[in-house]
Amino acid sequence: MCLAKAYLNKWGDEPVLQDIAHMRLHGERVELETLLGEEKVIPGRVVEVDFATSRILLDEHREADGSS
Structure with a gap:
């Protein structure tokens, strides 16, 4: 059985x-x-x-912290 792996932003990183x-x-x-x-x-x-x-490739949204 071959289950999926999820990656953030690029394939080469460690899976999340x-x-x-x-x-x-x-x-x-x-x-x-x-x-x-x-x-x-x-x-x-x-x-x-x-x-x-x-494999699943995800694009992570980062929330703005509101500080400027």
């Missing part, structure tokens, strides 16, 4: 989560869940899904 069995998209956030039930919420969007290599 592995063994992903379920992904939900909710507006400006992506909810990921592993086969064992571990959940991670990423503020951002899906850029690309590579089904051949079971």
